[in-house]
Amino acid sequence: PFKPVEGSVVEEYKALLEEAMGFKRAVDEEGRVVDEGLLPKISEGDIIEIYTYMVRARVIDSWLLKLQRMGKVALHAPNKGQEAVAVGAAKPLRRDDWVFPSYRELGAYLVRGMSEEEILDRALANADDPLKGSDFAIFGNRRYNLVPAPVPVGNQIPISVGAAYAMKYLGRDTITLTFFGDGATSRGDFHAGLNFAGVFKVPAVLVIQNNQWAISVPRARQTAAPTLAVKGLAYGVPGIRIDGNDVMVVYKVVSDAAEKARRGGGPTLVEAVTYRLGPHTTADDPSRYRKSEEEKVMERYEPLRRMRKFMDSMGIMTEKEALALEEEWNSRVEEIVRRVLAKPPLPENVFFQNVYSEKPWFILEEERDLEETLRTMEELGLSYRE
Amino acid sequence: PFKPVEGSVVEEYKALLEEAMGFKRAVDEEGRVVDEGLLPKISEGDIIEIYTYMVRARVIDSWLLKLQRMGKVALHAPNKGQEAVAVGAAKPLRRDDWVFPSYRELGAYLVRGMSEEEILDRALANADDPLKGSDFAIFGNRRYNLVPAPVPVGNQIPISVGAAYAMKYLGRDTITLTFFGDGATSRGDFHAGLNFAGVFKVPAVLVIQNNQWAISVPRARQTAAPTLAVKGLAYGVPGIRIDGNDVMVVYKVVSDAAEKARRGGGPTLVEAVTYRLGPHTTADDPSRYRKSEEEKVMERYEPLRRMRKFMDSMGIMTEKEALALEEEWNSRVEEIVRRVLAKPPLPENVFFQNVYSEKPWFILEEERDLEETLRTMEELGLSYRE
């Protein structure tokens, strides 16, 4: 160890540094192709499908906001402006790959096959909620190999890396795809996750949704490093910085990284530069910490507008047609919302299920206690519903 | 944010990369000066002093080993082979700077002014133990601004960064110096500490004692990054890789980093490449995980031998004189050991002190319980001493 690192490794690292400090994009904010080589080789149909997922993500997002304002949904974390990352990264995966989302990946759920109805069941925590009313803002379903995210920011990172190790250990050719925010890169979980990913060379793609803010804390306060992608180098993991509002480059870069991982080439960290156009959650007021002008400037970079311009210029679909699609999905979802709102609530004793694989005696005792309490409430004329 | 990082920053980072993947040394393993520019500008007297500290560290280290084998010391973590890092890094500091050691920095304690007697009081947990018998293998004393390390590996890193922030906040021109191992770089604490150091640009020098092993886990298993210094780049903190067995370059690089920090230039991460020549602790058996040949090869790089050759060739002191110094200190310490072994033990109720600033009622109740227990023991003819 008493010598400098080999020159070839230094050169390799310099190349990695350029990728980590660069900025890959295929299509610019005006929908112009700026790098042919970064356009994925997919059909027009695929492009329309991708755009449709982005539209559906935006529509269901706006409905979740509305339902929160109506008091039906406890809390929602808006996705607006970040649809390209979720859709573009999820699309190239296989069904048997595992996706570990965070809480701004509505587009990814849709791509995986989750329906608007299923999203609403979850958000409303009704009788059909697969997560049984356990928490808010979190989605997931085993049927789609979509693992519900932990609310503690970044917890999913090392967990997903462990799952990727298990895949490799079992000789599967599947991979994991993990999403998390710029803020999450500060947590111990990021450090452990990326480091294990590098040491065990697991089949994983790790995507940072760098939306510039962690609630009120700007990206520059999160770390003094010039980019987030550069953090990969600390773990021997290549970090690629890309335009996260360009769904084409997201698709292309994640697709390549996924195939590399599948072939045993190890993990990749992707910093997808994007911007959160809405508040952090429905409980947030961004005017306390950022100027609305900033948001206005960023509207220009938002991914749906770009896709419409891109598709128009490529002759795939006119901007008008593309906008009409949004209207169409809005009506469809309105219909679904009506139906879902009529569903019954979860049973009262649901929270005694799934604490353990089998109920120990104290859970059984407490379940009886709840029954007794409900009786007492009736006697006293008390109600637990608003 | 929707653009690549500026070219000048990329260039700056490439330079940082070279430092982080390079290997600075002033004096090679045969005591030859290989880089004049990296020799610190210090006097012959200083050099002798530095060598003497290294000798004293080695001598007290060997006594602690002996005392452990005699059953007098609960556990010891040998320092042999790593004396240059501890001494070289501690020497350029000021008395009002704060040092956060780990558990292989006997040389640093000596440099700070701690005597062999004080080290032994601590290790034997006798009545003069400043840490009151609370734990093993840990040393520290406020008198020397030497903060006792936490045993959980790496805990001291973000704590020291907080102390450095406090210095800056209070307008002091002091700095912190923190030591930790290669294994510690994997912990969440390293991540938090380095990141905060970068974000808040604190006056701190952080020194990795990269001794190639974390118990049985080799450096290569700790991270897939080519060096540990490169991790600094993930936090916007320059990382410098140096020969940690060359006390001259350690002194020079830490001295420069310390002055930079003092002038408001922010933190530096120093990867000092070294090698643990002994077992991890007195409870370890290295033959289980590494070949003794490796140790033999590494003997050639060890820092005292190198210093003797260097001083000899510079005409500062002959190798023979230098070796005699070791003999001399050995006799002196033998004397001290004899004296220290005769000291009384700590009082029985010492562990009720210092739990809180003032004893709450339950501590007082328990203190009375201990008295009662001691009475019962007497009644029953039981003893708590071996």
Place this chain on the structure above:
Amino acid sequence: MPVMNMVEALNTALREEMKRDKRVVVLGEDVGRRGGVFLVTEGLIDEFGEERVIDTPLTEMGIVAFAIGMAMYGLRPVAEIQFIDFIYEAFDQIVNNAAWYRFRSGGMYSVPLVIRGPCCGGIRGGMHHSQSNESYFIHTPGLYVVMPSTPYDAKGLLKSSIRSDDAVIFLEPKSIYRTIREDVPEEDYTVPLGQARVVQEGSDVTLVTWGAMVHLAKEAAELLRDKRGWSVEIIDLRTLQPWDKDIVVKSLEKTGRLVIVHEARRILGPGAEIAAYISENHIELLRGPVKRVASYDTPYPLAHEKLYLPNIAKIYRAVSDVMQW
């Protein structure tokens, strides 16, 4: 005297302490411009600047460790954990260093740190914005654990916590952040740590509680008086560790009946220690069982929090049970 809610009282306490003592600094996620997600630190950054009101990177481990270092060097940091549910990443630093540095260093270093944050349930916050995890801290020697139930106490207890030479976990029941308003003196005052308060006197049963449950207990006591004619003494512990055993024992000498009400789960919830202490040292005062009204031993369920948490019916049942003895 101004009327304040708990958020305003806490904000005032911070502001006054920061004015009084330059060593007091505030740090955490979103404590600056955002003023904290519940606005407890609102306006502080304007008054005291970025160096004293520090927005940190997103890591509770980092926040706590950084604050420990500050405290050891001589500052008086107040670290906000955005929701106390997120404190676990910092657990290593809290146990080994915040709680134990004094002991580990033979008294040479202390960690006069306050870790504060919103706790507890009742606002549809779900599993990770509703927890009452005080037991983890009560079981850790070296820490004070505090939870106010009123704006007045909030201000006075936070000041005592900041001035304490020990590390304090300061838990703020977010469901009563804005629901209770009362007179809060403008002048400097403290409420001492370790002292409980008799909220109302009674002769039949002693109800020991804290935080938002104090208000539930009052409602339940009224119902019990009206429906059954029983007289309930309510004790608000205020400091959960060290808890004020004397006030509880004194009350039991009168009532002989004990019910403990808390939002924490039952198994090894704080009530377990109170019940165990009384049955270890004062069992002869008890006419019957010690009842605990606590949350169930499951994770916090968003959908049914009203059934999960203590409620009036559960208190009613528990008191009725002990009154049979």
Place this chain on the structure above:
Amino acid sequence: MPVMNMVEALNTALREEMKRDKRVVVLGEDVGRRGGVFLVTEGLIDEFGEERVIDTPLTEMGIVAFAIGMAMYGLRPVAEIQFIDFIYEAFDQIVNNAAWYRFRSGGMYSVPLVIRGPCCGGIRGGMHHSQSNESYFIHTPGLYVVMPSTPYDAKGLLKSSIRSDDAVIFLEPKSIYRTIREDVPEEDYTVPLGQARVVQEGSDVTLVTWGAMVHLAKEAAELLRDKRGWSVEIIDLRTLQPWDKDIVVKSLEKTGRLVIVHEARRILGPGAEIAAYISENHIELLRGPVKRVASYDTPYPLAHEKLYLPNIAKIYRAVSDVMQW
């Protein structure tokens, strides 16, 4: 039948389970070539290779989280924490994910993970190599908490833990790793989780304990019999959560007197829950107080561990106290 100590019994259990089930993998710091610092995983790497016996980077958070991911994907990881004292960095992952993923996912994902490691004191390990921190886990629903007191139980309980579909915290009292040897069957057997064992029958007082304290309790019982003529019933809980209340209640129906002995600290130590449960549900069985013999509520002191931990004199005193009733 071979005679084994606890380390050998645990090693055998791991080896047999790994042979039986390819999904079982072992990971942690130094578990490979080194065989773990106490040699519990000795030789496994030779038999099962580096992919199944995984030396990890030095981070407990990483070890646990990585293992959670493996478990969710379908493996049966056994994660070693080198000393259980170092588990706190992983606390966030243990609480929020190991314990709660099943609940959070509505039962869609489970975490069949074993976290094992040496615990408890008595070997001059000092503050960070001696802790008995089971309370933190007992208070966390979703976890099983297990501690064997004999080689036979160690093998049987570890097998049950590995086969359990829930996350198990498996605590190994290191002071009896090599001091007790007994016959351990070569064939496959399990000791069920949640079932205590009557170590010896008695009629005057019930002593509930576990881990290394079982052996101390036996010594103390002998002394009490010899000196005072009292007959002590000793119960080894084996599983601390969920604990076997029935066996304790049954014993109390006979003795009416309860003493709990554990190495954990007293305040909210596991004994608090046992005492509270009994005084809540079976107080009429008690002749007098429930006594707890526990470690003191200070950090673990290297220099005076023999006075800090339960010892025979303390048990002697506690039993004498309850026998006055």
Place this chain on the structure above:
Amino acid sequence: ATTAVLVRAPPRVRRLARQLGVDLTKVRGTGPRGAITEEDVRRAAAMLAAAPPPAALPP
């Protein structure tokens, strides 16, 4: 609804006293802190049984 006199006796002893018709306010405790034990109650009950029935109280 409560007695003014402080009785010191664990719940089990109180229950036994009820069963045996012993008035605990009249029993001297021999247990720790002067508390009444089961034996105290049994002794009191035995004395009650031995003593002649009390004269009727004046109205």
